[in-house]
Amino acid sequence: MKRKPKRSWRKKRARAGEPQIITRAVTHIRLVEVNPGKLAALDELAPIYLALCQQYVHLFCTEEIPNNLRPPLYATSLSERWHRAAIMQAAGIARSWRSNRQRAYQEFLEDLAAYRDEPPEARGDPTNKEPTWREWNVPTLRETAIQANSNVVVCEPSQDTTYDYWLRVSTLAKRKPLYVPVKLAPYHRNALKDKKLNSSVQLNQREGTWWLTLTYDEEIVVETAPDAPVVGIDVGITNFITTSTGKHFGGIDQKTRERHRRDREKRRRKAKLLACLKQKEKCTRLPSTSSRSGKKLIRHTKQQINRAVNQCFTDAGHTDAQFAYEELSVASMRFKTKQMNAYLRASNLAHLPRQIAWNATKRGVLATPVKSAYSSQECSRCHYTHRGNRVSQGTFHCLACGFEAHADKNAALNLSRRIGDGELRACRDRRAIKALLLRRHEQWKHQHGLAGTPQVKRKKRSRSVPSI
Numbered sequence: 001m002k003r004k005p006k007r008s009w010r011k012k013r014a015r016a017g018e019p020q021i022i023t024r025a026v027t028h029i030r031l032v033e034v035n036p037g038k039l040a041a042l043d044e045l046a047p048i049y050l051a052l053c054q055q056y057v058h059l060f061c062t063e064e065i066p067n068n069l070r071p072p073l074y075a076t077s078l079s080e081r082w083h084r085a086a087i088m089q090a091a092g093i094a095r096s097w098r099s100n101r102q103r104a105y106q107e108f109l110e111d112l113a114a115y116r117d118e119p120p121e122a123r124g125d126p127t128n129k130e131p132t133w134r135e136w137n138v139p140t141l142r143e144t145a146i147q148a149n150s151n152v153v154v155c156e157p158s159q160d161t162t163y164d165y166w167l168r169v170s171t172l173a174k175r176k177p178l179y180v181p182v183k184l185a186p187y188h189r190n191a192l193k194d195k196k197l198n199s200s201v202q203l204n205q206r207e208g209t210w211w212l213t214l215t216y217d218e219e220i221v222v223e224t225a226p227d228a229p230v231v232g233i234d235v236g237i238t239n240f241i242t243t244s245t246g247k248h249f250g251g252i253d254q255k256t257r258e259r260h261r262r263d264r265e266k267r268r269r270k271a272k273l274l275a276c277l278k279q280k281e282k283c284t285r286l287p288s289t290s291s292r293s294g295k296k297l298i299r300h301t302k303q304q305i306n307r308a309v310n311q312c313f314t315d316a317g318h319t320d321a322q323f324a325y326e327e328l329s330v331a332s333m334r335f336k337t338k339q340m341n342a343y344l345r346a347s348n349l350a351h352l353p354r355q356i357a358w359n360a361t362k363r364g365v366l367a368t369p370v371k372s373a374y375s376s377q378e379c380s381r382c383h384y385t386h387r388g389n390r391v392s393q394g395t396f397h398c399l400a401c402g403f404e405a406h407a408d409k410n411a412a413l414n415l416s417r418r419i420g421d422g423e424l425r426a427c428r429d430r431r432a433i434k435a436l437l438l439r440r441h442e443q444w445k446h447q448h449g450l451a452g453t454p455q456v457k458r459k460k461r462s463r464s465v466p467s468i
């Protein structure tokens, strides 16, 4: 079976001058219901398809390695072709769930090792808790989304001018395909002009309306010179983006923060209530705790993130530059959002590096993910790495050399230098990175004639005996 190189930009980063294929999607094409009940066959098929897909998602997440070609296992009234589509979609969902879970688990282990390595006095800090692992739930398919290949849904250009395309959809009834006309909005028509459509399409049903997503491939060449100046990007919540050039883009303001807090409380109350109900009445199916306002809030924040990333890439000071951004991990998110709640970080912070990678790719700009460990604790001047260097959320003050800067800018400077840092890239875990940074600090001291001076003590002495 031939698979489209969908989202290959995520898996493989192109080097300068090398073309790469990206898949662009045109979403929110509304399926017109020419006469009432026209889409009934699709309505009828969707829940069966979704339930089947869910069964395979469970299988591929818990018992078997995801496999597009797995022989059918469950009984269904769907055709063989639809059955295969469900298996393939489930395998895709399970693959990304498995790799995300594995990455998170690996980070948890590193995080735990780093915690156990810390001196006992650091454990007195109430914000420094021992990391715990909570097993992930198998994904639940809540919304109707059908990823259909050309075996089950074919999208053909329309011959007359009334419609743009016709969808031929196989249904539960044999040899009785459903023909659905597709009329594009001018915006969609413009986006798809002269494009060769990919053969697979996605169908989504939201509140009774069916929507179509079409995709096409585009070849993009990275234009950035490999020796272009590097702009480091530090991501966070107060400032979505801080660059090594000292600029800030976007961020969550007090008002949005308050909205997030209220939404989280609401979901907590709802979850509590549901837990009570479950005990009392043995309900098998309970409504979800995700709220409409919560989803709206996530969407709103994502839009703000997109805008900030856009501004960063189009900033006049960043033309002809290449970017270094942090590979955000669960562990570093934990460090970054100590005061913020888990909900916020889960829903939004992970969207930032994805958006940075996507923006770079579509513009043909070079952006390289780099290891982020200790980038907020390392001094960008002398490499001294200590949690105490970060005196507050916004300020970095090096305990060794006295260097002072905006904390995020200091981190962005560190990140900008990690491109091409083979030694750092070769480090296996956080512990090795910290050891390397402290070795570099010793080198720095040596170069500056400070070898042998115990830096932190020196600082303390100067504090307790003020110079007159």
Ligand SMILES: [Zn+2]
Pocket: 379, 380, 381, 382, 383, 384, 398, 399, 400, 401, 402, 403
């Ligand atoms: Zn320093």
